[in-house]
Amino acid sequence: MNESVASPVSVSIDTPQLIMRLLNESDAPMILELLNEPAFITHIGDKGVRDLNGALNYINSGPLKMQKELGFSLYCCQLKSNNEAIGISGLIKRDGVEYPEVGFGFLARYCGQGFGYQSSKAVMEHAKQQLGITRLQAICNPDNTASIALLTKLAFQYTGNIVLPGQTKRVKLFDNLN
């Protein structure tokens, strides 16, 4: 690995079972695994990341760049019990969606255990209390049952379908005004 990851500020969000923090170089193996899981490729897309350097580049040019520019990003979810990095959860801003979005993705072996919910609840609280963000949105593929269930549990409301710039497929748009 010849790329280094700069961590300009520190973020630490505490949940019952997780510490959420900025992604860093040590998360490259988890990111490589996550981005190549069938559910991630089907529901989010193929980022074309195939090795650890690619994963590092993703961390640098994606979440850490957004953190530097906007003060929020997708964070690493690390188990308190054994320090294992098990997925990402946080905030994203993208063209075509007016407000910051919640976003999440967990390694398949950690899905369905409540980590999506507890991380997103904490992120929404962080957005409101620390960042002053009062309106959040989310998007997902129409057939992403798990994501729709999670967003519904988080009190997001489906508000319609949109097509993101440069895309052809429609995605579901959700809003949370709490």
Ligand SMILES: CC(C)(COP(=O)(O)OP(=O)(O)OC[C@H]1O[C@@H](n2cnc3c(N)ncnc32)[C@H](O)[C@@H]1OP(=O)(O)O)[C@@H](O)C(=O)NCCC(=O)NCCS
């Ligand atoms: C979507 C995702 C983040 C959900 O996180 P999770 O940790 O599995 O979800 P949780 O365990 O916190 O579950 C939250 C709610 O969703 C429900 N749920 C979770 N997976 C589900 C599934 N496959 N089908 C139906 N409901 C599901 C849970 O039952 C729970 O509701 P309940 O408390 O009423 O039972 C996770 O499945 C994932 O990483 N998927 C792959 C990547 C992805 O699709 N990311 C989202 C892109 S928009």
